[in-house]
Amino acid sequence: MRADSRLSRMLHVLLHMARHDGPLTSEAIARMLGTNPVVVRRTMAGLRKAGYVRSEKGHGGGWEIAADLEKVSLLDIHRAVGGPRVFAIGSERANPECAVEKAVNEALEDVLHEAEALLLARLGAVTLAELARSFGERCSARP
């Protein structure tokens, strides 16, 4: 499959929305992301379902943040976009008959689960607000 950029893109959008007054249209967001409005709506539908954004139709409509940035973590966004498979590598068969294969898969899955747990813990430890603040600091630190 292609690299899954949904988390990255949604964080990008959310930070822009946080710095922007009023709603952003799917069209405008699509331009920011270098994609098209349908992809934007499709991906952001997950965030809306989770209550992190809201959308309005018609004139002056578009997308707005609907949650407290302090209370939403990067992990929350990861899950809202589908909480997809993190790894590109894995085992072929989930329940092999071969005992050797079973042992190999379990050993591998242990390692993968550990790495995934670390990843999710790190994502869970950062809020959107912190990410936004760290961006602000980057800018003011520029010479």
Next chain:
Amino acid sequence: MRADSRLSRMLHVLLHMARHDGPLTSEAIARMLGTNPVVVRRTMAGLRKAGYVRSEKGHGGGWEIAADLEKVSLLDIHRAVGGPRVFAIGSERANPECAVEKAVNEALEDVLHEAEALLLARLGAVTLAELARSFGERCSARP
């Protein structure tokens, strides 16, 4: 892309080879893996290039282990099959112009790199010999 099962499959094969006297043909290995001989040759070519296995043509030919199992780690095998992308998730653009996007991508990549480092460290800490021994223990521990 599809889930990459090359590491898993090669570990499976190597453990079988370690418990088997004489060469195994691509045909026999393919049956073990539920695939076909060309996929086996293609994938095992990486292991041969790294010196972990050798192959012989003709009657009585096939694949044999060519390295000390104590000295080859799971990470070595991961690298021998191409050391492929570990994650299915990531950023779309490597060098975005947008400063917000840049900040998001760097934050994400930090987290991903940390998880990848843990994963590779864990893979590097286990030798094929240890994996084979842990399999033996599993079997004898069975009631």
Next chain:
DNA sequence: GAATCATGTAACTTTAAAAGTATCTTGATT
């Protein structure tokens, strides 16, 4: 040395899931 067996290699097609696209519907604002 011919037949056979097994690997080596090239050139494809298939698969799976995200991404991209076209088109239409729904609903809100002017």
Next chain:
DNA sequence: AATCAAGATACTTTTAAAGTTACATGATTC
């Protein structure tokens, strides 16, 4: 009523691993 923007459906495209077909190369056996 016209326009704007999201919602939704039904596709096609993309990507790399995996799968497949076919043939070349080389070793063994008879």
